[in-house]
Amino acid sequence: MTVDSGYADIFGPQVPQTGDGGQTATFALASAAYRDNPVEDIKKADNEWHQSTVNTGRSWAKIFRPNLGEAFSQAVIDRMLGVGRKPLIQSFGTEPQVIVEHCLAANRIRRERDKKLTGVMVLCGLLFLPGLLVWLLVFQLRATMAKQADKRVSGLATGLLVAVGALAVIFLLRMPFGGLWGWYARGAVIAPVVGxxxxxxxxxxxxxxxxxxxxxxxxxxxxxxxxxxxVPTSPNQTAAEQLRQSLARLSAEQRSNSVFYAGPKGILGMGTRWGAWHLAEELVPTDPNKGVHEFRSWTVIRAIHDQLTVLNRQSLKTGGFPPPTVRHWIVTPVGENATAVARPEGTDVEAYQVKPKAIEQICDQQQFGGGDRHYLGVQWPLWDGQLIITMLITVTVLHETLRIEVTGHALGPVNGLFTSKPEAPSKEVAKTVRFWETRTIKLPLVTADEVVRLAARATISWYPPLLKWLGGSIGLPEPFGLRHAWADQPWRHRFMADDALRAAAPVLRVVHTAALRVLKEHDVDVEKFSSRSSVLSGAIQDLSPRKADTYDA
Structure with missing residues (x-):
């Protein structure tokens, strides 16, 4: 794949403007980069098919544990921009580059903070290392004790800090040393507190x-x-140029027309297959003496494509479909438990796109046995990218039998973890006089333990591998794509479920109408096809979602 090395396409952040499709899902996922929740909360967003992992690091180094925003940002950047990364799954209805840029921006803000904290640590900590080590040991013990299930042990955590503070005051008042060492000892006690x-x-x-x-x-x-x-400002800035090209590759892969079918998981990025309708009848000529006028699967697909592009047009002015996205997809099968995918390569692929000639060849020839398959897809990102409806159509001809399959796929909203807004820390306490009543008091935005944690992490933030080894990290679900990894089922949302079900009947009828017209033009007797189409049209009236990819054999 070749990526343009010009600079004009990267100046300024790429942000979907208000009203663009996909802004809700995009911004919800991007907000995770700025969150300060516990890192374990990422497990709450996992769905049935895709599970994240939380690597806890070293048990004796809890002080270096990251929060959700820190771990999420670093994990996404490493996975989506890392050198030699695995292929990614498209994130339909979102802008992955915008999400990654927010992760980079959040990391940059934290780096600026860490530089200041490192300066404070050098002046108030490194120069008075004995005192710093004692205070860090106290906070580490306090953090370990606070995590214990035994309430008596966790209750001693604050008492330990108070006791050490009292000992520090006594040590200052009755200093056992004199002279220069005495002043240094005082500094070792006071300087870390000032810092x-x-x-x-x-x-x-x-x-x-x-x-x-x-x-x-x-x-x-x-x-x-x-x-x-x-944003490289000169050709000599290789790091900036490499990052710019990585972002460009990310956008190019997002536009790829190659997707992957993973058994019961459905097509990765599009969701599970919830419905399937098949129209298969024998190709009988209207005139046995003349026979059927030769045509190919691509001839039928091309006619269906033309009709699907105008689905948003209708005679009654009562709303209707928004303009759909109609694309030809090349579907590659992978195992249900596959941890990686491999995109098609070779002369038929350019910039992650399978060329039109190769698509036509796959449509006409690869209909039975091994290899990739061709599907024509019509897709709607709805609810600001929270719902992705995809209807896929494939046409096959085997021994004078034409088969038209229409399948429905739906990807639901991102998990509620990503749509929750920040809340000011607070707790309820009993009133002093009216003890049977409670009142809410505000807590500090940054606790004492959090300050120590951030200051400790800042000292080694320049080397992320060591920081991840000590404190831990997030393991992203593979094969990874930002959108499908944390998507819920749409069937729990009444209106989303209605939208998915309502799209099936019009698409099915348009597909059948276009196919029957092609068959008539090529001297095929369409009586059986019309009858079967009418049966399917009636059956789709009482439509309900099911697990179409789970075969009860």
Whole structure:
């Protein structure tokens, strides 16, 4: 694949403007880069088919554990822009490049914070290393004790910190050393505490910024992702050029016309197959003496394609379909439990796109046995990208039998974890006098333990592999695609389910009408086809979703 090396296409962040399809799902997934939830929350977003993993790192280094935003951003960047990465699954209804740019922007904000925290750690920690190590040990013990299930042990966590603080005050008042060592010992006790207050201010400012971006994305304000490191200003900036090309490859792969069928998981990125309708009859000529005028599967598919592109046109002015996306897809089979996919390669593929001539050849010839298959798809991203409806059509001819198959696929909304807005930390406590009543008090945005965690991570943030080894990371579900990895079923949402079911009948009838017209033009007796089409048209009136890819054999 070749990617243009010009600079004009990358200047400025690529952000869907208000009203563009897909902004809700895109911004919901992008907001995960700014979140400060516990990293374990990513497991709540997993669905039946795609499971994330949380690598907890070293048990003795809990102080280096990342939160959800930190782990999510790094995992997405590594997976989608990493050197030698595996192929990605398309994210229909979203803009993957925008999500990745927000991950890069969130990492950049955190790097700026970590630089300041590192300076504080050097001045107030590294120069007074003995005191810093003692305070870190205390906070590490406190964090370990607070995680215990035994309430008595977890309750001692705060008591431990208070006790050490009291000992520090006694140590300052009755210093056992004198002279220069005495002053250094005092500094070793006080300097880490002063550094903690400075670090707390830095952490609070950054936390406010991240939360404002989180809230703005979910409020639809289209906050832009600032990624200056992806904008090379001269040919000598190889890192920026490499990042720019990685983003360009990501966009090119998103536009690929190659998809993968994974058994009961359905077509990856399009969702499971919930319905299938088959029209198969013998090709009988209207005049036995003349026979059937020769045609190919591609002839029928081309006629169906022309009719599907005008699905949004109708005589009654009562709304109707939005303009659909009609594309030819090449479907490659993979195993149900496959952890990777391989996109088609060779002279018939350019920039992740299978060329039209190869598509036509697959449509006409690869209808039985091994190899890729051709499907014509009509797709609607609805509900701002929260619902992806795809109807796929394939035409096969085997021993004078024409078979037209129409299948329905639906991908539901992204999990509610990604659509929840930030809430100010608070808790309910009993009133002093009216103890039977409660009141809500605000808690600090950044706790004492969080300041220590961020300051400790900042010292080794320049080397992410060590940080992941110590603190842990998120393992993304494979084969990975941003949209389908955390999608819920659409059938729990009444209106989404209605939209998916309502699309089936018009598409089926348009497909059959176009196919019958081609058959008539090629001297085929369409009586049996028309009868079968009428039966299917009646059966689709009482439509309900089912697991069409689960065969009860």
């Amino acid at each position: 903690w207050f400075l670090a707390k201010r830095i952490c609070e400012n950054t936390a406010k910024d991240l939360r404002e971006r989180w809230d703005s994305l979910l409020s639809g304000s289209s906050v832009g992702a600032k990624v200056p490191e992806a």
